[in-house]
Amino acid sequence: MNAFDILRTSLRSMRGSPLRSALTTLGIIIGVASVVVMVAVGAGTQAAIREEIEKLGANVIMAIPGAAFDGSVRLGAGTRPSLTDDDADAIASGARHVVAVAPTVAGIVQTAWTNQNWSTSVYGVNEGYFEALDRVITDGRMIDEQDVATNAKVVILGATTAERLFASTDPIDQIMRVNTLPMQVIGVLARKGQTMDGSDLDDLILVPLTTAREQLLGRTIGKARSVALISIKARDQKLVNSTIEEVREILRFQHRLGADQPDDFRINNITETARVQEESSAVLTRLLAAIASISLIVGGIGIMNIMLVSVTERTREIGIRMAIGARPSAVLSQFLAESVLLSVGGGMIGAVLGFAGAIFADIYLGMRIELTAEPMILAFVFSALVGIVFGMYPAMVAARKSPLEALRYE
Amino acid sequence: MNLVELKGVGRRYDMGDVAVHALKDVNLVIERGESVAIMGPSGSGKSTLLGILGCLDPPTTGIYRLAGEDTGGKRPAQLADLRCRRIGFVFQSFNLLVRLTAVENVELPLAYAGMAPSERRKQALSVLGLVGLADRVSHFPNQLSGGQQQRVAIARSLVNNPDMLLADEPTGALDTATGREILAMLNAVNKRGTAVVVVTHDPTVAANMRRTIALADGVIRSDRPNLPPAPSGAVAGTIGP
Numbered sequence: 157m158n159a160f161d162i163l164r165t166s167l168r169s170m171r172g173s174p175l176r177s178a179l180t181t182l183g184i185i186i187g188v189a190s191v192v193v194m195v196a197v198g199a200g201t202q203a204a205i206r207e208e209i210e211k212l213g214a215n216v217i218m219a220i221p222g223a224a225f226d227g228s229v230r231l232g233a234g235t236r237p238s239l240t241d242d243d244a245d246a247i248a249s250g251a252r253h254v255v256a257v258a259p260t261v262a263g264i265v266q267t268a269w270t271n272q273n274w275s276t277s278v279y280g281v282n283e284g285y286f287e288a289l290d291r292v293i294t295d296g297r298m299i300d301e302q303d304v305a306t307n308a309k310v311v312i313l314g315a316t317t318a319e320r321l322f323a324s325t326d327p328i329d330q331i332m333r334v335n336t337l338p339m340q341v342i343g344v345l346a347r348k349g350q351t352m353d354g355s356d357l358d359d360l361i362l363v364p365l366t367t368a369r370e371q372l373l374g375r376t377i378g379k380a381r382s383v384a385l386i387s388i389k390a391r392d393q394k395l396v397n398s399t400i401e402e403v404r405e406i407l408r409f410q411h412r413l414g415a416d417q418p419d420d421f422r423i424n425n426i427t428e429t430a431r432v433q434e435e436s437s438a439v440l441t442r443l444l445a446a447i448a449s450i451s452l453i454v455g456g457i458g459i460m461n462i463m464l465v466s467v468t469e470r471t472r473e474i475g476i477r478m479a480i481g482a483r484p485s486a487v488l489s490q491f492l493a494e495s496v497l498l499s500v501g502g503g504m505i506g507a508v509l510g511f512a513g514a515i516f517a518d519i520y521l522g523m524r525i526e527l528t529a530e531p532m533i534l535a536f537v538f539s540a541l542v543g544i545v546f547g548m549y550p551a552m553v554a555a556r557k558s559p560l561e562a563l564r565y566e
Numbered sequence: 567m568n569l570v571e572l573k574g575v576g577r578r579y580d581m582g583d584v585a586v587h588a589l590k591d592v593n594l595v596i597e598r599g600e601s602v603a604i605m606g607p608s609g610s611g612k613s614t615l616l617g618i619l620g621c622l623d624p625p626t627t628g629i630y631r632l633a634g635e636d637t638g639g640k641r642p643a644q645l646a647d648l649r650c651r652r653i654g655f656v657f658q659s660f661n662l663l664v665r666l667t668a669v670e671n672v673e674l675p676l677a678y679a680g681m682a683p684s685e686r687r688k689q690a691l692s693v694l695g696l697v698g699l700a701d702r703v704s705h706f707p708n709q710l711s712g713g714q715q716q717r718v719a720i721a722r723s724l725v726n727n728p729d730m731l732l733a734d735e736p737t738g739a740l741d742t743a744t745g746r747e748i749l750a751m752l753n754a755v756n757k758r759g760t761a762v763v764v765v766t767h768d769p770t771v772a773a774n775m776r777r778t779i780a781l782a783d784g785v786i787r788s789d790r791p792n793l794p795p796a797p798s799g800a801v802a803g804t805i806g807p
């Protein structure tokens with residue numbers, strides 16, 4: 157009796173009662189399908205969060221001015237213009253693991269070109285901005301040091317803004333108006349899309365920091381060299397937290413804050429927030445997958461139950477096989493192969509159904525999914541294990557029967 | 567060397583507090599190539615004796631030597647190998663596996679003996695030819711008549727070239743004419759040198775064997791050769807070429 161004989165025998169007895177075989181394996185099918193769906197949806201959510209982090213700029217921390225404290229009235233964050241270009245310079249030269257520092261001012265402006273006009277956000281930036289926030293140029297060039305030094309009247313368009321104003325015209329080198337100021341378009345940013353809360357990361361224009369401060373936004377907020385925020389990019393994800401501490405020390409030193417005085421600025425770690433989200437979603441995915449795998453166990457018990465019934469029903473067959481020379485091990489392998497075939501067959505059907513279910517969730521429920529081979533392989537291996545574990549006892553019952561009693565069984 | 571040697575063999579079944587002695591102190595020798603009928607009323611222990619002879623059920627006392635080999639203390643797997651090599655079984659109710667075709671049923675002992683698929687198919691087909699079923703090899707048991715099924719069973723019992731064929735009421739489920747055919751076939755098997763042991767309570771069947779052992783209450787009451795020539799019910803059978 158070689159492996160092929162055993163397999164053929166088992167297949168034949170499964171085919172003998174197709175409905176029962178299908179019902180037996182239903183638990184495994186449902187279990188594997190739900191594991192596959194859960195993992196696909198969970199991985200999809202994590203992928204979405206990861207992309208969000210990339211949109212916001214990986215490993216970026218942001219320093220923003222603190223809230224003004226005027227007697228007893230506290231105003232909102234950023235109302236106290238405490239951060240300046242000098243702070244940014246100090247961070248750039250003082251913090252060890254920083255690859256880019258981008259002091260930024262921001263405002264709302266009206267832009268116009270020929271008969272089109274569009275209200276959008278303007279950011280006054282330096283040359284470090286692009287690296288700090290992972291923004292790339294599809295056309296033209298970035299703002300460089302010289303633009304900042306010379307208050308150059310140049311502008312880079314976000315993809316949405318470029319579309320609104322220029323439609324199909326190539327905007328590069330065109331002269332447009334920002335508020336009343338004529339400026340030359342030198343580049344267009346690559347599209348980043350929307351954040352999770354729906355704000356458009358491409359509806360903006362970038363101009364040199366100095367130009368924005370002195371010619372577009374006026375000096376309404378504070379000192380000449382004040383900025384609305386400083387974006388700082390750490391070299392590595394592991395260095396984000398130590399960089400936060402370094403930046404805090406540098407800013408406190410810059411602002412000559414005594415040990416008993418609170419910070420007059422805030423440091424936001426946006427990627428950290430997203431990462432925490434990602435981790436909690438990963439935990440949730442694992443939990444759901446664990447719950448789903450319980451149904452695999454329940455499926456295994458179903459298989460064991462039916463196999464026990466089947467062993468009893470086929471007592472006479474077992475007796476005949478033993479009488480004509482089947483060793484107990486041959487009987488054991490026959491029944492074990494049957495339960496493994498049932499569970500692995502169920503596992504395969506379940507994987508296919510889970511795959512289909514995940515695609516259904518993607519198309520009709522709009523859920524983000526990520527299909528990987530891993531959960532399928534795992535489910536497959538797991539269902540084979542379930543077949544072996546829960547098939548072993550019934551197979552042993554079969555193998556231990558006395559040949560004579562089995563032959564006489566009616 | 568004797569094929570079968572039973573010395574003081576007993577079989578006790580424990581049913582709760584009561585011990586039932588199905589066989590008590592049976593001494594028996596069967597030589598190679600013999601044909602033996604075991605008779606007795608129901609409950610006399612003849613099926614128990616058949617189970618012991620067939621290595622299906624070990625005796626509780628005594629020694630059973632099969633072809634000189636002591637069967638005592640052997641593990642189930644070793645007993646399975648003994649059955650596979652030395653013993654063929656024919657039952658009253660044929661006991662074919664219903665999901666297998668005739669030739670697959672006949673192949674089964676060879677598969678358990680570890681023979682390669684192509685070779686065992688060849689051998690099974692040739693034995694089915696011997697029992698006259700060359701044109702029914704791919705039929706399932708439910709597509710065959712009782713006599714045909716029993717002939718498949720005989721083919722299955724012979725395919726391993728056993729030393730002994732054990733038949734338990736082989737004609738019990740067949741009409742008289744078919745029963746005679748099967749008896750003739752058993753005689754033919756015996757002529758080829760295989761010992762045949764038949765358990766029966768049909769005197770006609772017993773008369774076809776050369777020796778009759780009568781059991782009652784678990785002991786041998788008589789053991790004597792049948793008188794030649796065979797009575798009118800006897801059939802001279804032939805098997806194959």
